[in-house]
Amino acid sequence: MDFNELNDKIIKSHKSFGRKPGINTYNTLCFNLLNHLNTHLGIETCYINEKYFDDTLLLSREKGHSNLNNDKEITDNCAFILKYKSANLIFSFGHQNKKNLQKLSGHICKIDHNDYKSIHIVIFKDEQELNEARKLSNANVYKRGFFTSFDKICTIVRGIDKVNYEKTFSTGRKYISSTNKPENIKVLPDMIDSHSSVVTDNIHVGEKGSRLYKLTFISEDTIDILPGQFIMIDTLKERQNELLKSYRPRVIGSISDVTPNVHNDLGTKQISYLKRPFGIYRTYYENFDNDYLSKLNLEKTLATILYTVKPHKFEILYKALEGGVGTNELTRIAKEDKIEILAPLGSVFDLRVLLREDFDEIHIVGGGVGMAPLVYLVQALRFFNRKVKVFIGIEKYSSLAYNDLNANSFTGTGKNAKIYIDDLKMLGLSENSDIYVSIQSETDERQKPDIKNVFMGTMVTGPYEEYLKDHHKLNIITFACGPIPMMHKVHDITSRYHIKSYVLMEKRMACGIGVCFSCVCQTIVNGENHNSRVCIDGPVIESKLINWNE
Amino acid sequence: MNKSLGVKIKNITLKAPLLTSSGTSGSRDEINLLQNRKQVLESLGAFVTKGVSIHKSLGNPDPRIVEVRSGILNSIGLQNKGVTRFFEEDVPELRKYGIPIIVNISAATISEFGELAGIIKTKDKYNVISGLEINVSCPNIKKGGAAFGSDPVLVEQIVKEVKTKVKDSLCVITKLSPNVTDITQIAKAAINGGTDALSMINTLKGMAIDIDNMKPVLGNQTGGLSGPCIKPVGLYMVYECFRSIPECKRKEIPIIGIGGISNFNDAMEYILAGATAIGIGTQWFINNRIFEEIHKGLTKYLDKKKETISNLIGKAHGNK
Numbered sequence: 001m002d003f004n005e006l007n008d009k010i011i012k013s014h015k016s017f018g019r020k021p022g023i024n025t026y027n028t029l030c031f032n033l034l035n036h037l038n039t040h041l042g043i044e045t046c047y048i049n050e051k052y053f054d055d056t057l058l059l060s061r062e063k064g065h066s067n068l069n070n071d072k073e074i075t076d077n078c079a080f081i082l083k084y085k086s087a088n089l090i091f092s093f094g095h096q097n098k099k100n101l102q103k104l105s106g107h108i109c110k111i112d113h114n115d116y117k118s119i120h121i122v123i124f125k126d127e128q129e130l131n132e133a134r135k136l137s138n139a140n141v142y143k144r145g146f147f148t149s150f151d152k153i154c155t156i157v158r159g160i161d162k163v164n165y166e167k168t169f170s171t172g173r174k175y176i177s178s179t180n181k182p183e184n185i186k187v188l189p190d191m192i193d194s195h196s197s198v199v200t201d202n203i204h205v206g207e208k209g210s211r212l213y214k215l216t217f218i219s220e221d222t223i224d225i226l227p228g229q230f231i232m233i234d235t236l237k238e239r240q241n242e243l244l245k246s247y248r249p250r251v252i253g254s255i256s257d258v259t260p261n262v263h264n265d266l267g268t269k270q271i272s273y274l275k276r277p278f279g280i281y282r283t284y285y286e287n288f289d290n291d292y293l294s295k296l297n298l299e300k301t302l303a304t305i306l307y308t309v310k311p312h313k314f315e316i317l318y319k320a321l322e323g324g325v326g327t328n329e330l331t332r333i334a335k336e337d338k339i340e341i342l343a344p345l346g347s348v349f350d351l352r353v354l355l356r357e358d359f360d361e362i363h364i365v366g367g368g369v370g371m372a373p374l375v376y377l378v379q380a381l382r383f384f385n386r387k388v389k390v391f392i393g394i395e396k397y398s399s400l401a402y403n404d405l406n407a408n409s410f411t412g413t414g415k416n417a418k419i420y421i422d423d424l425k426m427l428g429l430s431e432n433s434d435i436y437v438s439i440q441s442e443t444d445e446r447q448k449p450d451i452k453n454v455f456m457g458t459m460v461t462g463p464y465e466e467y468l469k470d471h472h473k474l475n476i477i478t479f480a481c482g483p484i485p486m487m488h489k490v491h492d493i494t495s496r497y498h499i500k501s502y503v504l505m506e507k508r509m510a511c512g513i514g515v516c517f518s519c520v521c522q523t524i525v526n527g528e529n530h531n532s533r534v535c536i537d538g539p540v541i542e543s544k545l546i547n548w549n550e
Numbered sequence: 551m552n553k554s555l556g557v558k559i560k561n562i563t564l565k566a567p568l569l570t571s572s573g574t575s576g577s578r579d580e581i582n583l584l585q586n587r588k589q590v591l592e593s594l595g596a597f598v599t600k601g602v603s604i605h606k607s608l609g610n611p612d613p614r615i616v617e618v619r620s621g622i623l624n625s626i627g628l629q630n631k632g633v634t635r636f637f638e639e640d641v642p643e644l645r646k647y648g649i650p651i652i653v654n655i656s657a658a659t660i661s662e663f664g665e666l667a668g669i670i671k672t673k674d675k676y677n678v679i680s681g682l683e684i685n686v687s688c689p690n691i692k693k694g695g696a697a698f699g700s701d702p703v704l705v706e707q708i709v710k711e712v713k714t715k716v717k718d719s720l721c722v723i724t725k726l727s728p729n730v731t732d733i734t735q736i737a738k739a740a741i742n743g744g745t746d747a748l749s750m751i752n753t754l755k756g757m758a759i760d761i762d763n764m765k766p767v768l769g770n771q772t773g774g775l776s777g778p779c780i781k782p783v784g785l786y787m788v789y790e791c792f793r794s795i796p797e798c799k800r801k802e803i804p805i806i807g808i809g810g811i812s813n814f815n816d817a818m819e820y821i822l823a824g825a826t827a828i829g830i831g832t833q834w835f836i837n838n839r840i841f842e843e844i845h846k847g848l849t850k851y852l853d854k855k856k857e858t859i860s861n862l863i864g865k866a867h868g869n870k
């Protein structure tokens with residue numbers, strides 16, 4: 001069938017799009033659109049469930065074969081199966097019977113064990129349905145499911161194969177909802193709110209005397225925090241005490257009015273008044289194993305339009321500053337204590353849009369605790385199946401080791417876990433070729449790192465510069481976070497090689513939502529000096545916009 | 551809408567006696583980023599913008615904020631993009647809030663105050679703006695940076711200058727500084743200058759020193775103190791103005807009470823001391839539900855006492 005003929009038919013049936021009689025035409029259109037990608041992305045059609053399609057409109061038929069073709073539970077309930085490398089992508093539509101979809105998801109999980117070689121992808125009609133599906137309450141409906149939407153499929157097909165995209169649609173488009181919405185690369189925080197969260201862990205990291213802690217919490221509501229965004233935490237646990245909460249209005253400033261015990265405990269010490277900003281170190285998704293990203297192998301372009309449920313558990317890594325009021329209060333928080341957080345905060349660059357450009361390598365350069373928010377960025381980049389090289393600068397190797405005795409945090413390794421390193425390995429990075437550790441102290445013999453690329457007595461920027469000398473011809477993008485001089489150096493190095501780089505800035509904050517102007521950093525935009533608010537214009541800022549000589 | 555909460559500041563009708571306080575709620579559409587944006591706008595009687603000046607100002611050096619016991623010190627330095635861009639970029643957004651907008655203005659000379667007021671009056675084609683709040687705590691460049699706010703003669707001149715430019719088209723509010731010997735003297739000067747209302751207090755001068763590097767913490771060395779720790783001071787100043795200034799006592803010149811208000815209780819105290827409405831500043835940084843909470847608290851209180859806000863303004867004075 002040629003395109004004109006196809007179009008005619010689609011237009012005719014699309015007049016009833018969204019209603020029962022035309023639903024197979026819509027399904028067929030989705031399939032046809034995805035089909036345009038197949039040759040570009042190395043994907044093969046293995047199975048088509050004819051009852052969901054309008055046979056006469058299908059642009060192509062099965063080409064390959066999947067081992068699942070004999071699994072009746074799957075072939076009966078799914079719409080079609082695609083194959084990418086050795087992975088089966090089992091598609092169904094959001095408008096199918098929800099009970100059946102739930103059964104299908106459950107079955108796929110069961111036969112797959114934890115290999116992520118068979119994954120379930122549900123196509124929803126639009127952004128709104130997609131967001132609905134991502135709610136925490138759906139974690140066990142679409143168990144370990146991936147979601148996308150018709151709009152998103154349109155976006156990538158348009159980007160990759162405009163000619164066929166236009167042909168498939170030409171006049172039919174007006175019967176389909178918003179597919180030409182421009183994509184914004186900059187994402188402002190949305191729906192900022194305070195959330196009550198329960199702490200599941202707050203453990204000390206590193207050898208005795210180290211000031212690093214890892215705090216994990218579960219939120220009662222669905223929150224989406226993107227890599228690079230941050231949260232603000234009320235660090236004083238007494239303020240969350242139920243008794244005090246009912247008095248809360250009276251005790252915001254001084255707890256002493258109400259509980260003499262607290263007064264004795266804190267004495268004349270200063271207690272925090274403002275919330276404190278922290279980046280996200282890791283997020284966890286229900287039913288997805290901690291190391292799933294080392295196994296999952298999504299096709300890169302397809303991955304930019306795939307979503308899972310929203311995270312239910314968050315982890316921050318923080319340093320208790322010497323004399324720091326808020327961070328030391330945070331260390332007093334115990335398992336099962338409640339904390340109040342304000343989230344999500346900060347504008348970031350939408351990775352899904354940014355990654356439409358195919359970078360050869362994505363570089364992460366982290367100095368000290370500045371590495372913390374970058375680990376979450378790596379997590380996202382690994383979801384999108386990108387090649388990531390991480391450069392870490394630390395003072396001593398021993399400061400990374402800790403006994404994760406509860407073994408219920410991300411690494412789950414129990415004893416001798418190593419912060420950053422083990423987490424990155426879990427995300428699928430290789431200790432031999434993807435992780436480069438610079439250790440400031442010359443001699444740190446007590447604990448030899450088990451990583452191949454270790455540099456003693458140097459700052460992180462030294463080895464990074466060396467690496468770029470050999471690799472700058474690649475198409476690279478760099479993200480850095482750490483002390484200002486370090487980020488400045490990274491900016492100098494990357495701009496020398498014309499590599500686009502972003503930094504995650506840190507400034508003292510009061511409100512976190514852009515209203516107080518206390519968190520500014522000097523920037524130069526179009527030759528004009530600005531004081532940009534890190535909390536809302538950042539914290540992710542393109543390094544060339546920053547006035548490094550302030 | 552609850553009628554018993556409604557008050558008037560001259561010709562501005564407030565559905566509730568709650569205002570944002572200048573410099574603490576932005577000047578654009580930041581509230582729209584919040585999940586509870588609807589509730590915030592429903593609880594607010596009016597929105598007061600961050601200080602606007604004629605020219606763009608980059609503000610003070612970093613760090614600009616330091617936490618102290620039960621409060622903060624800030625030295626933002628009136629960073630803003632200038633009145634022209636304020637009208638181009640921010641006013642169209644503010645218009646969508648659908649509540650009265652009061653623009654806080656700052657300038658470095660008396661004539662600049664007048665000029666700025668004139669610009670705002672002419673640029674406000676769609677009548678988005680209901681009032682001007684004169685920030686007399688700005689540094690006076692003719693007097694080496696000392697604030698205008700401590701000199702009654704200057705305050706009277708500024709108010710006159712602004713009032714001449716805007717006549718009765720905009721409600722003129724004078725925001726007083728607490729860094730003075732006798733706040734009632736300054737309040738009287740503002741009234742003589744023709745102000746329609748008073749707001750008080752701005753921040754108290756203060757500082758913090760880092761004993762490790764032995765230097766002031768703030769980039770600007772000194773800053774302004776705000777938050778719960780200043781509430782007794784602000785409350786006293788409202789009380790004192792209401793008590794000793796006949797125009798205030800007769801409620802001809804309404805007072806907007808500001809300073810450390812952190813909950814419904816604080817808000818009610820200010821009203822009983824003589825405030826017609828109250829402004830919330832620093833607490834907004836800490837609690838994004840503060841306006842709803844106070845709104846709810848006031849409603850409950852009025853129900854219980856079978857009263858209206860208007861009846862309770864300055865009530866604490868009648869008890870002796």
Ligand SMILES: Cc1cc2nc3c(=O)[nH]c(=O)nc-3n(C[C@H](O)[C@H](O)[C@H](O)COP(=O)(O)OP(=O)(O)OC[C@H]3O[C@@H](n4cnc5c(N)ncnc54)[C@H](O)[C@@H]3O)c2cc1C
Nearest residue numbers: 230276277278279317318319324325326327372506507508
């Ligand atoms: C966007 C962002 C993300 C951050 N992510 C992390 C993280 O993942 N892990 C981590 O350990 N730290 C992080 N920080 C730094 C962390 O917020 C500070 O270490 C913390 O606020 C210090 O609080 P304190 O009360 O212990 O120190 P104090 O010195 O007692 O704090 C006094 C005031 O200074 C501010 N302050 C002091 N140092 C800093 C700083 N370096 N950055 C910002 N504000 C500061 C505090 O907020 C407070 O207002 C982040 C900061 C920002 C802005």
Ligand SMILES: Cc1cc2nc3c(=O)[nH]c(=O)nc-3n(C[C@H](O)[C@H](O)[C@H](O)COP(=O)(O)O)c2cc1C
Nearest residue numbers: 571572573601624685751752776777809810831832
């Ligand atoms: C960060 C910050 C910025 C401020 N900016 C202004 C301003 O631009 N103009 C002004 O008149 N007052 C300004 N103020 C003063 C507040 O409006 C308010 O008068 C003061 O903070 C006391 O109230 P509070 O304790 O509720 O914050 C600012 C206060 C803070 C904390």
Ligand code: FES
Nearest residue numbers: 512514517519535
């Ligand atoms: S923290 Fe208030 S503007 Fe950034």
